[in-house]
Amino acid sequence: MHPLKIFLNGTWVGHPLHPMLTDIPIGAWTLTILLDLIGLLLGFPQLGLASSITTCIGVAGALAAVAAGLADWMDIDPSEKAIGTFHAAVNVSATILFLISFLMRWGRHWQLGWATFVVALAEYLLVAIGGYLGGALVFYKGVMIIRMPTELVQMTLRRLWQRVNWRKVN
Numbered sequence: 001m002h003p004l005k006i007f008l009n010g011t012w013v014g015h016p017l018h019p020m021l022t023d024i025p026i027g028a029w030t031l032t033i034l035l036d037l038i039g040l041l042l043g044f045p046q047l048g049l050a051s052s053i054t055t056c057i058g059v060a061g062a063l064a065a066v067a068a069g070l071a072d073w074m075d076i077d078p079s080e081k082a083i084g085t086f087h088a089a090v091n092v093s094a095t096i097l098f099l100i101s102f103l104m105r106w107g108r109h110w111q112l113g114w115a116t117f118v119v120a121l122a123e124y125l126l127v128a129i130g131g132y133l134g135g136a137l138v139f140y141k142g143v144m145i146i147r148m149p150t151e152l153v154q155m156t157l158r159r160l161w162q163r164v165n166w167r168k169v170n
Helices: 003-009 017-041 047-073 078-107 114-139 151-169
Strands: none
Touching: 017 078, 017 151, 047 078, 078 114, 078 151, 114 151
């Protein structure tokens, strides 16, 4: 297997990388929405730079999640690829909207505005839809639930058990 694919699949960590990476944009964009609302409703214009930074962090995290998601998508069955493709399209659209929101903020010299907030809120709703689709792939279709061969799982569990027992003895 290609080293980049191994890295992006998360095989090296024993857990799919994509779901771990999706927490970065979701968390960052949640902060963006909250900072925008606090700044706009309570009159704290200095939060404009902070919400712009969280927007940018979210976009960067989303790009990493897209790369890992694409690596996972290459491994799923054809019957699941349609949902995976729609999941990706929704989330890429959301990321593009947040990039637009970031560029709008930049053009406004990081000042808060209702227009940037509305774009961010629309994106956030798309992220919720995309997250639902990703969850449906995992929980309803069982996509990427078991990646490692049975022997590797047993070997990993055996090593973990040995470490736990070693700590009890020492």
